[in-house]
Amino acid sequence: MRAEAQTLVDHIQQSLGLLRRHLDWDHALRRLDELNAAAEHPGLWDEPQKAQALMRERQQIEDQVKSVRGLEQMLNDSVELIAMGEEEGDESIVSDAEATLKALRDDIGKREIETLLSGEADKNDCFLEVHSGAGGTESQDWTEMLARMYLRYAEAHGYKTETIEVHSGEEAGLKSATFQIKGHNAYGWLKTESGVHRLVRISPFDSNARRHTSFASVWVYPVIDDTIDIDVNESDCRIDTYRASGAGGQHVNTTDSAVRITHIPSGIVVQCQMERSQHKNRATAWTMLRARLYEAELQRREEAASTINAQKTEIGWGHQIRSYVLQPYQMVKDLRTGVETSDTGGVLDGKIDSFLEAALAQRVHGKGEGVPAEG
Structure with missing residues (x-):
């Protein structure tokens, strides 16, 4: 992998690590399991206000988890494409994958900023x-x-x-x-x-x-x-x-x-x-x-x-x-x-x-x- 592409990959991996730590990844997964189980409870909507709060929290954590997983998948796909392009000597595949990495880096940068939005x-x-x-x-x-x-x-x-x-x-x-x-x-x-x-x-x-x-x-x-x-x-x-x-x-x-x-x-x-x-x-x-x-x-x-x-x-x-x-x-x-x-x-x-x-x-x-x- 070319040095520029490797630098991008390293930067993205570091940013993904920061996003995971901010989300408290293991706790988020456990909490999502708890909320999914609670959402299946037959008496959930007996207390509508409490149910709405639960569903909002569930949706928020689910969106955050899906977002991180999606970013990780995009990174892995791009790395595989670069390896394939270099193996086949196809510069266009490598260039397209590197462009995707740059866009991914910019996207993650914005998501890192959003993690600062934790005020009351x-x-x-x-x-x-x-x-x-x-x-x-x-x-x-x-x-x-x-x-x-x-x-x-x-x-x-x-x-x-x-x-x-x-x-x-x-x-x-x-x-x-x-x-x-x-x-x-x-x-x-x-x-x-x-x-x-x-x-x-x-x-x-x-x-x-x-x-x-x-x-x-x-x-x-x-x-x-x-x-x-x-x-x-x-x-x-x-x-x-x-x-x-x-x-x-x-x-x-x-x-x-x-x-x-x-x-x-x-x-x-x-x-x-x-x-x-x-x-x-x-x-x-x-x-x-x-x-x-x-x-x-x-x-x-x-x-x-x-x-x-x-x-x-x-x-x-x-x-x-x-x-x-x-x-x-x-x-x-x-x-x-x-x-x-x-x-x-x-x-x-x-x-x-x-x-x-x-x-x-x-x-x-x-x-x-x-x-x-x-x-």
């Missing part, structure tokens, strides 16, 4: 808010560009999205918007996007074609289910109703159906306006508030557990996490990890995976990867 709420759906900073139309246009970026990212990864609130700008863009992003590990992947995003470009709204700097903030927090108990005292909250200002149905601007809840002790504010029914908007707003309070608790725990205070990620309006420069040159750079790319068009079209992976690794390991993105 990482597997959950999430809410994602974008808010414009100072600067009027410029910042509002930038906010709309960011919202589109995340919606395109969600679409590319098979996530479903639901618009919760949209507050349009007077001339263009968005003052704010909130979306629910639904899919496995949605919060885990997007949680590091919270912070301030800066855009530098020649303004399309400036007749003198001057360069402008705009800011927008992003906030990501997990959707929580009934198994997580968050106690909210209604006496600590102020509830306001108002007329919605964005799209949402023919009656949206004629009734006070939009709901804003302010949690006074924490200062957290949530709002929902996309339903015609005030009752439905109120219910969604309460769900968002519980989720925000839960996220704040997760953040508090993370900071308390951090032993590298100088490197921990802060979340807030004053913390810039990424810079997007469109003029005089093209570059998107993450200020936490050093990851950068000149493919600004791709990033704004939702190709942000390299930034998410590096920020996630930094959050878990306490250091940035420092590897430039392609482009």
Whole structure:
């Protein structure tokens, strides 16, 4: 086997070993046997909630085991093809098998990153808010560009999205918007996007074609289910109703159906306006508030557990996490990890995976990867 192919095989075998250790392979197989036996019990569905939890755990472990076994089979098949091609002197077989190994290496690399998604709420759906900073139309246009970026990212990864609130700008863009992003590990992947995003470009709204700097903030927090108990005292909250200002149905601007809840002790504010029914908007707003309070608790725990205070990620309006420069040159750079790319068009079209992976690794390991993105 050629040296390059052998290096690939060694790298893949090492990564497969890491995946097995993360899964705790022997324990996973034993647990899967237990869950399969429990699934066959005739009284399983006497307690539907317990049964659903069991079936979810079973499916998750089964998928993980099948995934590792499938990767191992692909590796073995490729090694056999290379041996056969070399024995027969068929370079095309060897080249095809080496290409498969390279693709397999990249696939396993992404799966290794996914093993970092082990936080308490990482597997959950999430809410994602974008808010414009100072600067009027410029910042509002930038906010709309960011919202589109995340919606395109969600679409590319098979996530479903639901618009919760949209507050349009007077001339263009968005003052704010909130979306629910639904899919496995949605919060885990997007949680590091919270912070301030800066855009530098020649303004399309400036007749003198001057360069402008705009800011927008992003906030990501997990959707929580009934198994997580968050106690909210209604006496600590102020509830306001108002007329919605964005799209949402023919009656949206004629009734006070939009709901804003302010949690006074924490200062957290949530709002929902996309339903015609005030009752439905109120219910969604309460769900968002519980989720925000839960996220704040997760953040508090993370900071308390951090032993590298100088490197921990802060979340807030004053913390810039990424810079997007469109003029005089093209570059998107993450200020936490050093990851950068000149493919600004791709990033704004939702190709942000390299930034998410590096920020996630930094959050878990306490250091940035420092590897430039392609482009």
